[in-house]
Amino acid sequence: MAGSTPFFMCDEKLPIEKYAKYLFLLPCLIYVFALTIFPSAYSLALSFTSWLFLRTEQPTFIGIGNFVELLGDERFWVTLSNTLIFVFTAAALELIIGLALAVLLSRETGVHKVLRAICLTPMIATPVGIGWIWRMLLNATYGPINRLLNLVGLPSVAWLSDPSTVLLSIVVIDVWQWTPFVFVMLQAAIQSLPKDPFEAAQVYGASKWQLFRYLTLPMIAPTMVVVYLLRLLEAFKVFDIIFTTTGGGPGYRSESITMYTYYITMKFWSLGYASAAAYTFYAIILVVSILLFDRIRRRMR
Amino acid sequence: MSKKRKSLRDLIGSVVSYTLILILVIWVLFPFYWAAMTSLKSPAEWLTSTLIPFLQFQPTLSTWIQAITLPEVLHALTNNVIIATSSATLAIALGSPAAYALARFRYERWKNKDIAIFILSQRMLPPAVVVVPFFLMMNWFGLLDTQIALILVHTICNLPFAVWILREFFLDMPKEYEEAALVDGCPYLTLFLKIVLPLSVPGLIATWIFCFIFSWTEFLFVLVLSYSNSITLPWIIASGMHTRGIEWGLISTHTLLAVIPPIIMAQVIRKYMIRGLALGAVR
Numbered sequence: 001m002a003g004s005t006p007f008f009m010c011d012e013k014l015p016i017e018k019y020a021k022y023l024f025l026l027p028c029l030i031y032v033f034a035l036t037i038f039p040s041a042y043s044l045a046l047s048f049t050s051w052l053f054l055r056t057e058q059p060t061f062i063g064i065g066n067f068v069e070l071l072g073d074e075r076f077w078v079t080l081s082n083t084l085i086f087v088f089t090a091a092a093l094e095l096i097i098g099l100a101l102a103v104l105l106s107r108e109t110g111v112h113k114v115l116r117a118i119c120l121t122p123m124i125a126t127p128v129g130i131g132w133i134w135r136m137l138l139n140a141t142y143g144p145i146n147r148l149l150n151l152v153g154l155p156s157v158a159w160l161s162d163p164s165t166v167l168l169s170i171v172v173i174d175v176w177q178w179t180p181f182v183f184v185m186l187q188a189a190i191q192s193l194p195k196d197p198f199e200a201a202q203v204y205g206a207s208k209w210q211l212f213r214y215l216t217l218p219m220i221a222p223t224m225v226v227v228y229l230l231r232l233l234e235a236f237k238v239f240d241i242i243f244t245t246t247g248g249g250p251g252y253r254s255e256s257i258t259m260y261t262y263y264i265t266m267k268f269w270s271l272g273y274a275s276a277a278a279y280t281f282y283a284i285i286l287v288v289s290i291l292l293f294d295r296i297r298r299r300m301r
Numbered sequence: 302m303s304k305k306r307k308s309l310r311d312l313i314g315s316v317v318s319y320t321l322i323l324i325l326v327i328w329v330l331f332p333f334y335w336a337a338m339t340s341l342k343s344p345a346e347w348l349t350s351t352l353i354p355f356l357q358f359q360p361t362l363s364t365w366i367q368a369i370t371l372p373e374v375l376h377a378l379t380n381n382v383i384i385a386t387s388s389a390t391l392a393i394a395l396g397s398p399a400a401y402a403l404a405r406f407r408y409e410r411w412k413n414k415d416i417a418i419f420i421l422s423q424r425m426l427p428p429a430v431v432v433v434p435f436f437l438m439m440n441w442f443g444l445l446d447t448q449i450a451l452i453l454v455h456t457i458c459n460l461p462f463a464v465w466i467l468r469e470f471f472l473d474m475p476k477e478y479e480e481a482a483l484v485d486g487c488p489y490l491t492l493f494l495k496i497v498l499p500l501s502v503p504g505l506i507a508t509w510i511f512c513f514i515f516s517w518t519e520f521l522f523v524l525v526l527s528y529s530n531s532i533t534l535p536w537i538i539a540s541g542m543h544t545r546g547i548e549w550g551l552i553s554t555h556t557l558l559a560v561i562p563p564i565i566m567a568q569v570i571r572k573y574m575i576r577g578l579a580l581g582a583v584r
Contacts, residue, residue: 020489021402024493028420036423036426036457039434040431042434042437043433046433104321105318107314115325116571119329120567121330122332126518126534126538127518127520129336129535129559132538132556133332133556136335137332141348144335144350144352147350176329176332233425237427240520240521240535243520258427262524265432274433285427289425292425293421293425
């Protein structure tokens, strides 16, 4: 694939022209180095130190002390399990609902363009604002969702203050926000499939289910994997929505890892410990990142 | 007979799909509708589940007027515009030469693919990892609570993305003009500024809007790096106007105020938007 794209030749040029290809790339790489590679390396170094900002002048090296403390910190484990439950439930629901919608709505309809435009809105809306809106919708006494439940004879649920439903509520918000994305992506994938295999299969009397199971599904599987991994990776960073819906509560039953590190940083000012927590979290999601980038690399031009 | 049955089937099929579309649209838009209605209610009615204006409640614009005349909201809006515009422009300025280089030159030691993947992978770094170092860096340089700090940080969030989308865009561009110019001995910089950039205006605008929207809605770094001078609309929204209890109407108004510009801008670049969100994954 890469071989089909001829590149420019750089010889027979002014001396500076020889370096043009590096000079074009350099500003970007310097910026990336200064604001990502350096900070993350610095943070890694900090994770082996103890530093109470504003109270102690300098970080002191304590080896793996932070990591040991982290493993014994109940709050870390709760936030980690919260994050994992949230991420895998939300991504799975988004994939299933998104796929169902994409298959059922795979035919081009008159309102298609409008539908896509509408589907874009939740994912570009300011997440902190979305958190507030959903806090109104899920309000135990006045919220329309409980009103709807009452209407069909079900009791009200204290969505955001009951420890047993709070994570589910956050999942619902994420599903609301990102299912349209999965739907739009998978629909595009289905519409770009070649028509011939489907026509051939129909001639031989294949049922709709068979068409889906043995043609559509295997052909869009690679896209599904990428979309799924992308959703996992983005969902791991969840912060804004939880911040305005529950603030991590009740207790820390809906706190995500990112919130946990935020609180350690900005409330306890324990910078070394916060870095250690962030890096432990990073190590966990690195697996997902590597899987995703492997897929992207293979499909790259 | 079979023809009739087929057309009946088609009819059922389209009834089903239009019903689904309707449910989907209501599901997606209802929260926005709810916020809009709350913003039009008087404070006493903020926490009531009335739905239809005029019939169930008397709409009023008083919350809107109150919301946009608050000096801190205007201040935050100005910050939003300044920060989003500058960081999007900076991301394009740094990203477009790199994207062009990755699309047109061939690198030997590290292959083009590796460099592109390396740049994109920086976007995947969880923000939690860089919160502490960013805070310390801005503290050292005395940039805490300044717009510059947020511009720099939002640019680094957007840069990998900008390089990635623009690279795709340059790859799709025909090379004839550039080759002709090179034969005439045109230097690369002139070639890039005078020929490539003017030809790629649509891609540049799309990418710019993408970066703008990200910066406009970003919250975590705004929260960590600012407390009064450089606060943005998401900061205001999150703070919740707690002085007299939660002021739902004001929050709804601010949320809509923050949500409307990205939605309008996104419609302009809908086609690129989806591709961009997918990081080119569909191709």
